[in-house]
Structure formats: structure tokens, C-alpha cells
Amino acid sequence: MTEQNTGDVRIEPYDSPAGGWGSARSLVEILTREGVPVTGSAMLMKQNKPDGFMCVSCAWAKPAKPLAFEYCENGAKATAWEQTRRRATPDFFAAHTVTELLGWSDYALEEQGRLTHPMRYDPETDRYRPVSWGEAFAEIGQELKALRAEDPKSVVFYASGRASLETSYMWALLARLYGNNNLPDSSNMCHEPTSVALPQxxxxxxxxxxxxxxxxxxxxFFFGQNVGSNAPRMLHPLQEARRRGAQIITFNPLRERGLERFTNPQSPVEMLTRSATKISTQYHQVKAGGDLAALTGLCKILIAQDREAVAAGKPAVLDHAFIAEHTNGFEDFVAFCDRADWPGIERRSGLTRTALEAAAAAYARAKAVIGIYGMGLTQHRKGTETVRMLVNLLLLRGNIGKPGAGICPVRGHSNVQGQRTVGITEKPELAPLDRLKELYDFEPPREKGLNTVESCEGILDGSVRAFVSLGGNFLRAIPDTGRMEPAWRRQRLTVQISTKLNRSHLVNGTVAYILPCLGRIEIDQQASGPQAVSMEDSTARFHGSRGVSDPVGPDVRSEPWIVAEIAKAALPHNPRIDWDAWVADYARVRDAIEATYPKVFHDLNGQMFRPGGITKPLGARDRKWETETGKANFAVPEGLEADPDLPERGPDVLDLITLRSNDQFNTTVYGYDDRFRGVKGTRDILFMNRADITRLGLKDGGSVDVEAVAGDQVARRVGGLRVIAYDIPPGNCGGYYPELNVLLPLWHHDEQSKTPAAKAITVRVTAAT
Structure with a gap:
């Protein structure tokens, strides 16, 4: 394993709340480090403002009446990271071989700064060398044409979740014109169970x-979502909710600081007095994968209490009128809950019946309830079933389709939800193929495309010959990296459209290109003038975004321009599509989006900068259920186990949860500190329950090796991790993503959506040899 530390490693308890002076100091540090202390501060004042730019970090909602500083610590880090004064120029690549760079950490690679020139890999010198844009597109087009003639399904068009609606629409159209639906995106790795469960x-x-x-x-309700690190701007509405008396009940294996206490950095009084708001009124440390059992316990309690209340002539606990009018499958679900036994619920959830009764009692008293969740629910073998169980809990008391209530998945990348809205999906039934045929006079492919796991399988078996990536760090984000990297090199073509250098650029196909693109914060000047783009937030609202800073360099191009040039180089001419006109004026792309999705978009050009955004039509908000039954459906899971096919958990086997620090966003690592967990200077960490450390003969602070226990005869191992005794349920341990992806088998994924089950990796931990 590549060493992930600074040499100055300290492990110290952190007792301060989320936000506060710790957040302020972290912001000053990164702005200074990246050389943008003054300009960065000015840019931040335009972040998430109605006429400014959308944060390039998470997808949390953009309010109609923003705060003076409408950004969080991580959003500010993302802005500083993109607007850094550092540059990865051709001189940098001339000075370092790819083999050398492969030994660098994720942080060290991205810290070289913004990419400035299109680059082509030269196998003779093992270096990237600069090329003209014309040369790059000529060869990429030639390669794609040859592969299309052999088999158009051999090429994958991946999209990270940051590209705008405009770019995403063009990207999806490019793939379908090419001849496939191979459009995996970052949602496949995190929230695809949401996209499967909620429609059902x-x-x-x-x-x-x-x-x-x-x-x-x-x-x-919070399930498996660390708001303090992954969506800190949400802490502001949570704080306001707590101040007016709303309850917050958290289910999470680790006690995360953002769900415990918060000091608002924008409040002079709170900062000066160091006061904090208690966020969670109940905090239940459920075992990894125990949410399915915990939710079953909550529903079982409510059903039993309802029977008792009705029998005693008291008001019902459940909303029977809502259930009768709006739902299907209630009786079968009740039978499942009745069959579930308390010893099994307590054993798998790791929670006592008394604890679950306390949470159920608060729910029974509440009139309007929101269910919030993250990847702690989705990244399991039964992730889709677990999401549906949370919906079941809300349906029992009519908590979908009324003010103050509903289901709230917290998405990661800033436009990962919007990409799906405008056609980036491997599932042909979710794309308006007939409308595309009508608009652009071609026959769209009707065969299902490849998602992330299937793309990886195709790379392993050789059926995928080329990977063209619109942003992201795919090779670092996926499971089974020890197997995937050698297979990746067998591809004919790899193309990376990127702002910064990462590991995915360094494991190359035979022909490999890096194409540097503008970031969202930069002014995008085209023939008709400066351009704006649009995206969708986690609450399904569309917003406009304008760049405010000068481009990083004269040889960097916008994402829509790069997509258009690839399309022109690789595809036959289509008289219905004027790629150049779309690039000249992105408003024309938005017109095309409206023409393709008339039920979703109306006057996007005219309203995209409306404060608060444009609300996406959603029938479930109005209790119009667009399901096969015409109603909201109760789901009956197969059992209480979220990961039923893992090897038997013996006394020496733990369930590993991959985690993100508060100094990273997905695969982007901003530094080596995890302030909230008391870690400074390293990412080579394994968090363990103190009793497990003692039981396994290990030492707090000692060095350990971690080996995956997958039962498939494939060796997956990481060595040299430092054990930290931590408040985590017994039988569980935690370590950092993406470094520990090498332990995650490719086949270990959600059964329905194929999202990697990264929150339940069975491992054996031994003292380092």
C-alpha cells in the first residue's frame, strides 16, 4: 500500500463541535496553501448565490434566501482546490515518468495543480507529452471509429457527477449516436439503490x-449519513429545526461529530461564546448493515402499539386512512414484521428493544417526519431493500406527500442527480429513446448498457476496449483495484477529461489522452459570450451557475466543447445536430433538453437563475404514485440481513466500513487530517472497538495487516495500518476510502442495483508481520 501520511502523525481526541473555530482555521489553511487567500475569499461570496456559481462539491440544496456565507468548510475546500495557483504543465510531465507518478499518493498527484495542456501518453519514454487539440481529436476519433466498426458496445462513456445538465445531455447523446447505452456514472457507486428502490x-x-x-x-431520522463531513451546509437547517423543538434521531455505527454538536461559524455570538447546538436528540450506534433490522424493529413496535391503541379505543398510531387510500401490500408487510423475532432484530441491529422503542415513541408523537439517508443504507447487498424499508416506516404514518415530511437521499457529486434526469443512464427504459429518434433522426440503441460493475467485468474479460471518462477518478473509486489495474492496461484507448491529475490518468490503455477542461467556477467564453450552465440539487431543483474567475490557461477548453469535438471526430455527420451551434450558445442545448423532456423542463433558459431554483415535477410529492399498482407500495424484505451471502462471521472476522475523512470529497483528498476523529497526518488508519483490539491480541496504536475474507480464493490485502481504539460497535471496524477499495470484491454489490457494498467488507485483522 502506498504510504498515506505526512510523517508528523498525531492521534488526539477532538472534543469541539462541528463548524466553529476548527472549520474557520481549516478554511484559512487551505486558501493559503493553494495560493488563493484573497481571491478565494471573494469567490466564496458568490458560491451558492442565486446569480453566482453552484458549489463544485456536494449537491445539497441552494436556498432562495442565502446566508451571507452560503458555503461550508468542504465547499470552500473544493473551491480552493479548483482555483489553486498550482499548475501541472508539460514541464511537470517531462520531469516525471508515469511509473514514478504511480508511486505518489492521491493527495500528491492532485496537489500538483490544474492541468494546462492536452497530453498524450508516450510508451517509449513512459511520459505524457503535449499535443495539439487537433492531433488529439484526430487520433481519438480514428480509434473510436475503428472500435465502432468492430463493436460499438466495446466502448464505455463514463460520467462523474459534476458535469452540468448541458454537458451531460450532450454526453448521453454522443454515446447513443455511437451505438450503445454504456453510460455508467458515479451514482452506480453510491445511490443507485435509491434509483431502483424509490420507483418501486x-x-x-x-x-x-x-x-x-x-x-x-x-x-x-438520519440513517448512515455523515452530515458534518459530506454535506455540512445541511447543518444550518438542522440547527434551525432543533431550535424550534424538532427531534433528530440518528442511526449510525460511528458517533459522527456533525450529528452530535454544531457551532455556526456565521454566528458571531456562537463563535465568541463557543456555544453549540446539540443536533441528535437520540443517537443509536447500529451495527454496519444493521439498519434493515433496526427499521424492522421500529415498524414492528409501531404496528403492535397501533393494535393496542385501537383495541383500547384510543387514537390509532398508524395512519389507516392514508394506508387504505394510498398504499398497496400493507397486510403482507405487517405479516413480515410479526414474524420477525426480537432476538434476531437485536442481534443484527446491535440495538436493544428498549432503544428502538424510544425511537418509535418519538416517531409516533411526530406529525411530520423526514427520513434522511446516505451510503450507510445503500452500499450493502440488500441496499435497495433497506431503502424500501425506510419508505415503509414513513408510509406507516403517511409521511410522504405532505409538508415537512418525506424521503431525502443525500447525494454526493453536485449534479449526479441531474445527469440522470437528462439521459445518463445505462437503462434504455429510463431514456426517451423514441423522442431522441424523432428529434435527431437515428435509431437509438435499445439494448441495456453497462453500469459500473458491468464495465469493470467487461474490462476484466476484455470485451470493453475503450474507456472515455467525463471527469472523475474511476479507477480509484471502483472495487477490487488490485485486479482492475492490470486489466485496465489491456484496453486499446483511455481518454480522461479532467481538471487535475489523478491515478486514473496513470494506468493507461495502449492509446491514452488527458484532456484538460475548465472548472465550473471559471468564465466560459464562447462565440455568443460568457456561458452559464445548470444542474439539479439533492431536492430535485434546477439552478443556474455562472463562472466568476479567469480560465486556468489559454489551452484549456470547456466540457461542452470537448464533448462536441469528440462527437464530430468519431461520428458520422448528422444534419439534425449542430454541435458547433450548441457550443457557441449553451442556451440552444437547454432548448434541446426541453424538447426532449417537455414534462420535466419548462422555460429553463428563462428561470434557471430564479432564487431557490426550478422545482422538478414529482408526482409522489402530491401523492400521485407512478407505480405499477398506482399506489405507494410496502416492500417485504427477504429477512433481516443486509449482507446475507458474506462468509460466516467467525470470532476473528470483522465487518469493515469504508469511510471518508472531513479532509476529502469522494476520491479527492485535500489533506491528511480527519479533525473530527482526532487523526492528524495520516490516512493509514483502522478504527476498531477497544474490546476487539484486546480480544484479537492487538495493541492500540499498533500496526496491523488487513485481509479480505471473501471466499473466492482471490488474495486482497492491505498492510501497515495503525489501529486506533474508537467508539464503533464490536465486530465492526472502519478505514478510509478509496485506499481500502482493494479489499472490496467486485462481485460484492447490491443485488438489484449492483452498487458496490463498501459498508460491509468482511476482513481478518492481524498484527503486522
Whole structure:
């Protein structure tokens, strides 16, 4: 394993709240380090403002009435990281071989700064060398044409979640014109169970909660979502909810600081007095993968209490009128809950019946409840079933389709939800293929495309010959990296459209290109003038975004321009599509989006900068259920186990949860500190329960090796991790993503969506040899 530390390693308890002076100091540090202390501060004032730019970090909602500083610590880090004064120029690549760079850490690679020139890999010198844009597109087009003639399904068009609606629409159209639906995206790795579960349950692929629902809710459930590190701006509406008396009940294996206490950095009083708001009113440390059992326990309690109340002539606990009018499958679900036994629920959830009764009692008293969740629910073998169980809990009391209530998946990348809305999907039934045929006079492919796991399988078996990536660090984000990297090199073509250098650029196909693109914060000047783009937030609202800074260099191009040039180089001419006109004026792309999706978009050009955004039509918000039954469906899971096919957990086997630090965003590592968990200077960490450390004969602070226990005869091992005794359930341990992806088998994924089950990797931990 590549060493992931600075040499100055300290492990010290951190007792301060989320936000506060710790957040302020972290912001000053990164702005200074990246050389943008003054300009960065000015840019931040335009971040997430109605006429400014959308944060390039998470997808949390953009309010109609923003705060003076409408950004969080991680959003500010993302801005500083993109606007750094550092540059990865051709001189840098001339000075370093790819083999040398492969030994660098993720942080060290991205810290070289912004890419400035299109580069082609030269196998003779093992270096990237600069090429002209014309040369790059000529060869990429030639390679793609040859592969298309052999088999158009051999090429994958991947998209990270940051590209705008405009770029995403063009990218999806490019892939289908090429001849396939191979459009995996970052959602495949995190929230695909949401996209599968919610249509089955409520007939909508996204959450139903709007930002204003936080103003009227009585209770919020949190399941497997670390708000302090992954969506800190949400802490502001959570703090306001707590101040007016709303309850927040958290289910999470680790005690995360953002769900415990928060000091608002924008409040002079709180900063000066160092006061903090208690966020969670109940905090239940469920075992990894135990949410399915915990949710079953909550529903079982409510059903039993309802029977008792009705029998005693008291008001019902369940909303029987809602259930009768709006739901299907209630009786079968009740039978499942009745069959579930308390010893099994307690054993698998890691929670006592008494603890679950306390949470159920608060839920029974609340009039409007929001269910919030993250990858702690989705990244399991039964991730889709677990999401549907959370919907079941909400349906029992009519908590979908009314103010202050609903289901709220918290998405990661800033436009990962919007990409799906405009056609980036491997599932042909989710794309308006007939409309595309009508608009552009071609026969769209009707065969299902490859998702992330299937793309990896294709790379392993050789059926995938080329990988063209619109952003991201795919090779670092995927499972089984020890197997995937050698297979990746057998591809004919790899193309990376990127802002910064990462490991995916260094494991090359035979022909490999890096194409540097503008970031969202930069002014995108085209023939008709400066361009704006649009995206969709986690609450299904569309917003406009304008660049505010000068481009990183004269040889860097916009994503729409790069996509258009690839399309022109690789595809036959289509008289219905004027790629150059689209690039000259992105408003024309938005017109095309409206023409393709008339039920979703109306006057996007005219309203995209409206404060608060444009609300996406969603039937479930109005209790119109676009399901096969015409109602919201209760789901009956197969059992209580979220990862039923893992090897038997013996006394020496633990369930590993991959985690993100508060100094990273997905695969981007901003530094080696994890302030909230008391870690400074390293990422070579394994968090363990103190009793497990003692039981396995290990030492707090000692060095350990971790080996995956997968039962498939493939060796997956990481060595040299430092054990830290931590408040984590017994039988569980935690370590950092993406470094520990090498331990995650490719086949270990959600059964329905194929999202990698990164929150439940069975491992054996031994003292380092």
C-alpha cells in the first residue's frame, strides 16, 4: 500500500463541535496553501448565490434566501482546490515518468495543480507529452471509429457527477449516436439503490423533500449519513429545526461529530461564546448493515402499539386512512414484521428493544417526519431493500406527500442527480429513446448498457476496449483495484477529461489522452459570450451557475466543447445536430433538453437563475404514485440481513466500513487530517472497538495487516495500518476510502442495483508481520 501520511502523525481526541473555530482555521489553511487567500475569499461570496456559481462539491440544496456565507468548510475546500495557483504543465510531465507518478499518493498527484495542456501518453519514454487539440481529436476519433466498426458496445462513456445538465445531455447523446447505452456514472457507486428502490415504492426516482420542509418538520431520522463531513451546509437547517423543538434521531455505527454538536461559524455570538447546538436528540450506534433490522424493529413496535391503541379505543398510531387510500401490500408487510423475532432484530441491529422503542415513541408523537439517508443504507447487498424499508416506516404514518415530511437521499457529486434526469443512464427504459429518434433522426440503441460493475467485468474479460471518462477518478473509486489495474492496461484507448491529475490518468490503455477542461467556477467564453450552465440539487431543483474567475490557461477548453469535438471526430455527420451551434450558445442545448423532456423542463433558459431554483415535477410529492399498482407500495424484505451471502462471521472476522475523512470529497483528498476523529497526518488508519483490539491480541496504536475474507480464493490485502481504539460497535471496524477499495470484491454489490457494498467488507485483522 502506498504510504498515506505526512510523517508528523498525531492521534488526539477532538472534543469541539462541528463548524466553529476548527472549520474557520481549516478554511484559512487551505486558501493559503493553494495560493488563493484573497481571491478565494471573494469567490466564496458568490458560491451558492442565486446569480453566482453552484458549489463544485456536494449537491445539497441552494436556498432562495442565502446566508451571507452560503458555503461550508468542504465547499470552500473544493473551491480552493479548483482555483489553486498550482499548475501541472508539460514541464511537470517531462520531469516525471508515469511509473514514478504511480508511486505518489492521491493527495500528491492532485496537489500538483490544474492541468494546462492536452497530453498524450508516450510508451517509449513512459511520459505524457503535449499535443495539439487537433492531433488529439484526430487520433481519438480514428480509434473510436475503428472500435465502432468492430463493436460499438466495446466502448464505455463514463460520467462523474459534476458535469452540468448541458454537458451531460450532450454526453448521453454522443454515446447513443455511437451505438450503445454504456453510460455508467458515479451514482452506480453510491445511490443507485435509491434509483431502483424509490420507483418501486413511490414511483419517483429521487427524494420528495424540499428545503422548506425542514422548516415545518417535527422529526428527522438520519440513517448512515455523515452530515458534518459530506454535506455540512445541511447543518444550518438542522440547527434551525432543533431550535424550534424538532427531534433528530440518528442511526449510525460511528458517533459522527456533525450529528452530535454544531457551532455556526456565521454566528458571531456562537463563535465568541463557543456555544453549540446539540443536533441528535437520540443517537443509536447500529451495527454496519444493521439498519434493515433496526427499521424492522421500529415498524414492528409501531404496528403492535397501533393494535393496542385501537383495541383500547384510543387514537390509532398508524395512519389507516392514508394506508387504505394510498398504499398497496400493507397486510403482507405487517405479516413480515410479526414474524420477525426480537432476538434476531437485536442481534443484527446491535440495538436493544428498549432503544428502538424510544425511537418509535418519538416517531409516533411526530406529525411530520423526514427520513434522511446516505451510503450507510445503500452500499450493502440488500441496499435497495433497506431503502424500501425506510419508505415503509414513513408510509406507516403517511409521511410522504405532505409538508415537512418525506424521503431525502443525500447525494454526493453536485449534479449526479441531474445527469440522470437528462439521459445518463445505462437503462434504455429510463431514456426517451423514441423522442431522441424523432428529434435527431437515428435509431437509438435499445439494448441495456453497462453500469459500473458491468464495465469493470467487461474490462476484466476484455470485451470493453475503450474507456472515455467525463471527469472523475474511476479507477480509484471502483472495487477490487488490485485486479482492475492490470486489466485496465489491456484496453486499446483511455481518454480522461479532467481538471487535475489523478491515478486514473496513470494506468493507461495502449492509446491514452488527458484532456484538460475548465472548472465550473471559471468564465466560459464562447462565440455568443460568457456561458452559464445548470444542474439539479439533492431536492430535485434546477439552478443556474455562472463562472466568476479567469480560465486556468489559454489551452484549456470547456466540457461542452470537448464533448462536441469528440462527437464530430468519431461520428458520422448528422444534419439534425449542430454541435458547433450548441457550443457557441449553451442556451440552444437547454432548448434541446426541453424538447426532449417537455414534462420535466419548462422555460429553463428563462428561470434557471430564479432564487431557490426550478422545482422538478414529482408526482409522489402530491401523492400521485407512478407505480405499477398506482399506489405507494410496502416492500417485504427477504429477512433481516443486509449482507446475507458474506462468509460466516467467525470470532476473528470483522465487518469493515469504508469511510471518508472531513479532509476529502469522494476520491479527492485535500489533506491528511480527519479533525473530527482526532487523526492528524495520516490516512493509514483502522478504527476498531477497544474490546476487539484486546480480544484479537492487538495493541492500540499498533500496526496491523488487513485481509479480505471473501471466499473466492482471490488474495486482497492491505498492510501497515495503525489501529486506533474508537467508539464503533464490536465486530465492526472502519478505514478510509478509496485506499481500502482493494479489499472490496467486485462481485460484492447490491443485488438489484449492483452498487458496490463498501459498508460491509468482511476482513481478518492481524498484527503486522
Amino acid at each position: 415504492s413511490i414511483g419517483a426516482p429521487v427524494g420528495t423533500v424540499l428545503l422548506e420542509d425542514f422548516e415545518t418538520t417535527d422529526l428527522l
